[in-house]
Amino acid sequence: MADIGQPALGRRFVIGVPYLWLTLFFLVPFILVLKISLSESILAQPPYGPLWETDANGHVEVKANGDNFAYLVEDPFYKDAYLKALKTAFVSTLVALLIGYPTAYGIARARQPWRNTLLMLVVLPFWTSFLIRVYAWKVLLQGNGPLNGLLMWLGLVDEPVQILYTDFAIYLGIVYSYLPFMVLPLYAAIERLDLTLNEAAADLGAPPWRVFLSITLPLSLPGVVAGCGLVFIPAVGEFVIPEMLGGPNAAMIGRVLWNEFFANRDWPIASAVAVAMLVFLVVPIMLFQRYQARTEGR
Amino acid sequence: MNVRLYSFVSLAFAFLYLPIVALVIYSFNASPRVTVWQGFSTHWYAALIEDRQIIEAALLSLKVATLNATLSVVIGTLAAFALVRYPKFRGRTMFTGLVAAPLVMPEVITGLSLLLLFVASESLFGWPKERGLATLTIAHITFSLAFVAVLVQARLSTFDRSLEEAALNLGAPPWKVYLVITLPLIAPALVSGWLLAFTMSLDDLVISSFVSGPGASTLPMVVFSMVRKGLSPEINALATLFIGAVSIGILLSVAIARRGMTPPTH
Numbered sequence: 001m002a003d004i005g006q007p008a009l010g011r012r013f014v015i016g017v018p019y020l021w022l023t024l025f026f027l028v029p030f031i032l033v034l035k036i037s038l039s040e041s042i043l044a045q046p047p048y049g050p051l052w053e054t055d056a057n058g059h060v061e062v063k064a065n066g067d068n069f070a071y072l073v074e075d076p077f078y079k080d081a082y083l084k085a086l087k088t089a090f091v092s093t094l095v096a097l098l099i100g101y102p103t104a105y106g107i108a109r110a111r112q113p114w115r116n117t118l119l120m121l122v123v124l125p126f127w128t129s130f131l132i133r134v135y136a137w138k139v140l141l142q143g144n145g146p147l148n149g150l151l152m153w154l155g156l157v158d159e160p161v162q163i164l165y166t167d168f169a170i171y172l173g174i175v176y177s178y179l180p181f182m183v184l185p186l187y188a189a190i191e192r193l194d195l196t197l198n199e200a201a202a203d204l205g206a207p208p209w210r211v212f213l214s215i216t217l218p219l220s221l222p223g224v225v226a227g228c229g230l231v232f233i234p235a236v237g238e239f240v241i242p243e244m245l246g247g248p249n250a251a252m253i254g255r256v257l258w259n260e261f262f263a264n265r266d267w268p269i270a271s272a273v274a275v276a277m278l279v280f281l282v283v284p285i286m287l288f289q290r291y292q293a294r295t296e297g298r
Numbered sequence: 299m300n301v302r303l304y305s306f307v308s309l310a311f312a313f314l315y316l317p318i319v320a321l322v323i324y325s326f327n328a329s330p331r332v333t334v335w336q337g338f339s340t341h342w343y344a345a346l347i348e349d350r351q352i353i354e355a356a357l358l359s360l361k362v363a364t365l366n367a368t369l370s371v372v373i374g375t376l377a378a379f380a381l382v383r384y385p386k387f388r389g390r391t392m393f394t395g396l397v398a399a400p401l402v403m404p405e406v407i408t409g410l411s412l413l414l415l416f417v418a419s420e421s422l423f424g425w426p427k428e429r430g431l432a433t434l435t436i437a438h439i440t441f442s443l444a445f446v447a448v449l450v451q452a453r454l455s456t457f458d459r460s461l462e463e464a465a466l467n468l469g470a471p472p473w474k475v476y477l478v479i480t481l482p483l484i485a486p487a488l489v490s491g492w493l494l495a496f497t498m499s500l501d502d503l504v505i506s507s508f509v510s511g512p513g514a515s516t517l518p519m520v521v522f523s524m525v526r527k528g529l530s531p532e533i534n535a536l537a538t539l540f541i542g543a544v545s546i547g548i549l550l551s552v553a554i555a556r557r558g559m560t561p562p563t564h
Contacts, residue, residue, distance in 0.1 A: 010472075012460050015387055018377035018443065022396040025440040029411035032418055039495045099310055106307035118307070120548065125314055127544045129501050131518050132537040136317030136378045139324060144322060144530070145333045179314065229402070237404025244526065250542055254406045261410060261508075271414070274407045287393075 007049055037271035038064040048267050057154065068272035078256065078273070082280065085253040088167070088242075089235035092174035093182075096231050097224065100182035102221075105216075107183070108190040118189065126180045135242050137173055138164065141245070167247040170252075174235050181230040189223025190216070222291055229288030233281055318541060323536035332529040342535040349532065354522055359500055359517040361431060366438040367496035370486055373439065374446025374495075379449070382454040400444040409508030412437045416509060429511030437509040438499040445498065446491035453487035494546075 040049040040063065051064040072078045109120045125133060140147050141164040148160040163169055193216060201211045239254040246252070253273065261270040303555040329336035346352060362461055377397050383392075400408065416433050418543075426433055461483070465475045479486075510516065515523075522531045 001473065011387075013385065014376050015380040015384060015393070018373050018380060018397070018447075019389070019393055021373055021440070021443070022377075022393075022400075025412065025415065025436060029415040031322060032414040033407070033411045036414060046421070095328060099313075102303060102306050103310040106303050108447075109303075118311075120552070121311060122314070124544070126549060127497055127548065128318065128541050129518070129537070131501065131503055131521055131525075132321070132533070132540060133317060133455065134520075135529075136321045136537070138525065139332055139529055139534075140317055140320055142333050170508075176313065176317070229462060232400045235403060237406050240522075241407055254404060255409065257406045258504075267414070274410055277404060281402075281404070281447075285399075287496060288402060289398055 013190055033271045033274050035096065036268055037068055037275045038066065039268050040065075041266050041268045043141070044100035046267065047265055052121055059275050068268050070274070072272055072276055077251070078253075078276075080216040081251045081253045082276070083255045084251060085236050085238075087281065088170055088252060089173065089232050089238075090289075092178070093228050093232040094236050095171065096175045096179055096182040097228060100179055101224075101228060102185055104183045104186035105190055108187050108193075113294045122180050122183050122187075130177060131240060131259065137169070137176065138244055141169055141172075164245065165247040165250075167250065170250060173241040174231075174238060177241065178231040178235060182227040185230065186220065186268060189220040189226075193219050225287060225291045226279050229284055229291070233284055233288065236281060237277060321534050321537045323539060324531070327531065327534075330531060332531050332534065342471060342531045346532050346535045346539075351515075351516070352532070352536070354502040355515050355517045355520040358431070358434075358514065362434045362438060362516065363496045363499040365431075365435045366442055366499040367492045369435070370439050370442035370446050370495040371492050374443035374482075374491060375450050375488065377443060377447040378450035378454055381451055382457075397444055397447050400441045401448070403441075404506035406501075406508075408441060409437070409505040412440065412505065413508040428514075429509060430514035433509045433511075434506055434514070435543065437505050438495075438502060441502075441505065442498055443496050445493075449491045449494065450484060450487045453484045488494035 035051060036048050039051055041047060042049045049063060051062070053061045053062065053063060103122075107115060107122070110118060120250050136208045139145060142148070143160045143162070143164070147163065148157075152159070152163065196240045197215050197219075198211050201215055202208075205213070237254040237257075238252060239258050242252045243258075246255075254277075257270050257273045257277070258267050260273060304474060324332055326338050326340065327335055328339035329342060380387075381394065381397065387393075393545070412433075416429060461479050462475050465479050466472070470478070502516075502520060503522050506516045507519055507522075521533055521536065525533055
């Protein structure tokens with residue numbers, strides 16, 4: 001069917017403007033990162049060398065090389081930072097799923113108007129500043145802060161324990177900040193499930209845990225994939241949470257990239273770190289995209 | 299079963315709201331030591347209003363957020379139309395990828411890549427001479443427009459096109475069909491897209507830190523430099539104002555939704 005009343009000019013405009021914008025400000029910058037990751041760090045402004053040089057005789061000398069990547073592989077500091085980021089993101093995603101699934105399930109099965117109210121309460125923290133919510137945990141976890149006060153009052157500990165600046169604080173910060181991103185897609189997936197299937201299974205004698213494992217869980221799997229993607233992918237590159245809540249040695253890869261860029265001014269290494277981070281994220285990102293494409297088709 | 303489930307749900311909500319409530323309470327603490335309660339005071343609100351650095355950063359952030367939200371809605375809506383209304387055009391696969399990629403790209407990578415672009419463009423074309431309002435707005439639009447596109451796309455794909463066709467058959471010119479039928483029908487998605495883009499811009503620290511230059515600090519950048527190494531009672535007051543504004547905004551939007559506007563659905 002021909003598009004009604006959309007002249008060719010309009011069509012070109014509708015597609016062209018966002019296409020041009022994203023090419024110019026998303027694709028081209030990324031190609032630049034690739035390019036600079038292959039160049040040498042030099043003392044200049046900007047601090048990276050050219051990929052090739054032409055001498056007086058017109059000979060082209062290729063300067064591009066993989067030295068930065070070789071350096072990333074050789075220095076265990078970077079490998080550890082990647083592993084730490086992947087591990088932290090994995091554990092946090094798992095915990096967020098364990099908290100998020102029952103929460104989303106409870107909301108989806110709640111009666112109106114409770115359901116909408118609860119849903120709104122999940123979204124509301126997202127609209128307040130992310131930075132301020134992370135900072136709030138810094139307040140709560142202080143040595144003389146309220147959480148330690150509570151632990152001592154309960155008699156669980158005799159003196160304040162170090163919680164802030166530990167890995168536990170990083171997990172807590174990530175789970176807390178990204179929990180709404182886990183709950184929302186799970187809620188969307190659970191809410192649209194057909195309850196007659198559960199009834200049929202129960203009528204046929206399946207105990208509740210069996211109904212959950214063979215019907216509810218498999219059918220809500222797209223929501224699980226989406227929620228885990230929305231938590232895991234940004235958590236890998238997270239900078240603010242390890243910087244504010246983690247100890248000085250909690251070198252997650254996002255923080256390493258930041259420091260290479262801002263503290264060491266080594267743009268080529270920072271770019272190489274970025275390229276390598278994306279290599280790790282390609283699989284989860286593609287899984288996530290496939291899910292997105294499938295829900296759009298619905 | 300249900301009692302256990304809803305006890306768990308209550309605990310999850312306590313977890314979500316406890317830190318926010320604590321900040322609000324501490325913002326009225328007289329003591330300069332944040333976690334030691336010394337009586338009620340609004341001292342930190344007065345200090346906040348007199349802090350020129352914070353006020354200037356807040357003004358810059360509001361400017362960037364407004365520009366960003368408005369332009370993101372325009373470009374993001376175009377992107378959504380391209381995705382929903384044109385199932386076939388050259389480079390559509392790449393276009394789909396380009397729209398979705400900023401949604402999942404780690405912020406440090408987006409920030410770094412945009413800064414490299416601005417630096418390269420300065421040495422090639424002499425623009426941008428200094429990094430500030432313009433570079434911040436461009437960077438924010440690049441990540442915001444994807445979120446707007448998703449919202450508008452959801453609205454457009456459940457859209458009854460027979461209304462548009464009827465209007466066209468009755469002889470209305472396309473621009474009039476767009477203004478009178480299409481636009482009002484997708485308006486809720488445009489409003490939520492604008493608000494989302496505005497909030498994300500106001501909230502962004504990482505990408506802004508990469509693409510802004512000296513003398514152009516946004517509010518999150520100033521807040522971050524204040525709380526990076528310690529606590530600051532002024533920030534508690536700022537957080538409380540923020541939370542208050544958001545709560546009022548949400549309550550208003552609920553009230554509007556109750557009065558007949560359909561809320562955007564996923």
